[in-house]
Amino acid sequence: MSTLPPGPSGLPVAGSTLSFVRDPFSTYERWAEEYGDIVATNIAGRTFVMVAHPEHIERILVTDQQHYGKGSFQRDQLGDIVGDGLLLSEGEFWHEQRNRLQPEFFREQLTQYATMMVDETRARADNWTSGETITLNSELQHLTLAIMARTLFGFDIEDAEGQFANTARTISERFNLSHVSTYLAAWIPTPRNRRYRRAMNNLDTVIYDVIEARRAQDDSPNDLLATLIAAVDDPETDLTDETLRDEIATVILGGHDTAALAMTYTLTALARHPDAEAEVRAELDEVLGDDDPTVTDLPALPRLDAAVKEAMRLHPPAYTLFRESNRPMKIGEYDVPEGATLTIPQWVVHHDSRWFESPWEYQPDRWTDEFEASLPEYAYFPFCGGKRHCIGMRYGLMETKLVVATLLQRFRFDFQLPELSFAAALTLQPAEPVSVRVTTV
């Protein structure tokens, strides 16, 4: 006899929809408290199974990964945006594309990007005047977009900034788990869907312009865009310009908003924890003095590393993963039907007191070698894990640390909101603009 996981019951359509849509974060937490590590529920007619124990998560992402695909829930939501790009593609096609793109994220390449990252950060910060209030999350989103455009696609974002303005946020909002329409098709003409359509059109225009300009260029830089264009132009492959568009959209959307959030949450956490901030500043003074940070400095900055790691624990930019079982599976003692949508919430696991003492406190000091050695593998997984782990993990971590270090060397950030609150969009968005006053140090 099959044993389904426990979970909240209710009318089949409304099911758990209302409470979840009202507040996905506390609903996830409540389910974990009431029903345990594996919880089944029905949201807008779809079976969701939340899995929140590191051992089960490891089975899904690593040991049994061949039985869990990216799934129809994610494809319905994101298929339009990222198409057959790396995030959603599967099987042999995914494997070949991953191998093709991976070298762009190797250590030697990253070293070349580091200087551009610091240069772009300085240029952005030069626009800030001491004493003014800025919207930190938007500033950092523009910055990471500019960094990505320059390092991976060799173009200057200023040419396209107008078209890009708010694109990522609009697209991320379309996925907001707190809106009933997220569970409905994107073609239904709600105002949010219309904004989303416009953002998508802008994104496509920019991407196709960039491809065209690069093809017309005589001496192309040796970057991710060059690698992708060479693959499409290679008669041995049957890749098309559409594949190219999908990979570019995937990298842009997967890579800049997440990194901007990691930076936002690190800087706001430090601004609210003066002791932790003082330790990071003292370390930067000692190791860097007035010099710009370089990639070789990073291993000498353990406090900065812990500050970022802890911010990504407390506020994981990708706050939940989704997978779909492609055959009936057993998770722990429960049966999970074929086609169930699994939700694997970093939000719950990173705040679980079984793994993290005082889980809601920002405590960078917890990240000692002994603590890390004692932590179950999948109690902390801001970049996912297994074969589908984030291809941009090293890039994103390096970028976050270089940007945070460069900004702290120049400014003090005074957080202007009473609290941070969050929206469960595609990524963990701040619910309100993050206003901070910047003062030159």
Ligand code: HEM
């Ligand atoms: C620093 C912040 C970042 C975070 C928190 C983050 C998080 C993640 C997570 C959780 C996944 C797995 C998604 C899933 O399996 O459903 C992922 C995948 C991915 N990320 Fe990131 N990411 C970050 C930065 C980046 C950067 C900088 C890039 C590109 C430059 C990038 C590109 C991608 C791509 C292409 C995938 C799909 C990989 C595949 O399935 O083969 N990410 N990321």
